[in-house]
Amino acid sequence: xxxxxxxxxxxxxxxxxxxxxxxxxxxxxxxxxxxxxxxxxxxxxxxxxxxxxxxxxxxxxxxxxxxxxxxxxxxxxxxxxxxxxxxxxxxxxxxxxxxxxxxxxxxxxxxxxxxxxxxxxxxxxxxxxxxxxxxxxxxxxxxxxxxxxxxxxxxxxxxxxxxxxxx
Amino acid sequence: xxxxxxxxxxxxxxxxxxxxxxxxxxxxxxxxxxxxxxxxxxxxxxxxxxxxxxxxxxxxxxxxxxxxxxxxxxxxxxxxxxxxxxxxxxxxxxxxxxx
Numbered sequence: 001x002x003x004x005x006x007x008x009x010x011x012x013x014x015x016x017x018x019x020x021x022x023x024x025x026x027x028x029x030x031x032x033x034x035x036x037x038x039x040x041x042x043x044x045x046x047x048x049x050x051x052x053x054x055x056x057x058x059x060x061x062x063x064x065x066x067x068x069x070x071x072x073x074x075x076x077x078x079x080x081x082x083x084x085x086x087x088x089x090x091x092x093x094x095x096x097x098x099x100x101x102x103x104x105x106x107x108x109x110x111x112x113x114x115x116x117x118x119x120x121x122x123x124x125x126x127x128x129x130x131x132x133x134x135x136x137x138x139x140x141x142x143x144x145x146x147x148x149x150x151x152x153x154x155x156x157x158x159x160x161x162x163x164x165x166x167x
Numbered sequence: 168x169x170x171x172x173x174x175x176x177x178x179x180x181x182x183x184x185x186x187x188x189x190x191x192x193x194x195x196x197x198x199x200x201x202x203x204x205x206x207x208x209x210x211x212x213x214x215x216x217x218x219x220x221x222x223x224x225x226x227x228x229x230x231x232x233x234x235x236x237x238x239x240x241x242x243x244x245x246x247x248x249x250x251x252x253x254x255x256x257x258x259x260x261x262x263x264x265x266x
Binding site: 001004017020066069094112161165 | 227
């Protein structure tokens, strides 16, 4: 790999990531779904782990994480298409939030998605995009409830293609 | 983070060496956001082998790397005390990620 996964991490975090107890998928086949229709005809949604939320929505619960450092809020939020910068907030203790508060597109690039639609490269944009807070050491609730909940919302919105973005 | 992407068996991915919080580029850099998105859409159309990771050639400018401005100002809770670090080390060694 030419891309260095650990370049921007403090040493303690990088070392922990190298020995992290990842869910063991080594004995499983990698899942695969072929695109259902041409990309130019596909309705696209973004899903980001960056902890963004609407200012009138419930923030991700950082106080509980401060009290219980191995807990991360497993819930997810919806961000409407075309949301303005002043209506976006960020709640994530593992990256500096100020850049996203200056321009949320550096975490959730909705403006670029609109450009690409205008160029005719995709067929449509979902009315909502989904966000969650990506610090999830214990993944149980996220895997059993949030991920299926997000998938259900994306299906309800007739989304054909989802671009997932890390924080 | 292609290290994790590879480990957990993500079907198709695009990797870029940008910092946390600016993973699509600097604030206001709409051209970079657009370029990365086009790479992702291209990957959807071209990747045929499950587990393929396409690495993008973009690099974070050295002068910006020296700013180290992606680190949160508030200490990360699990690194904020020795007790919390010990709890995390115990989880790393013995924990169940699906708990």
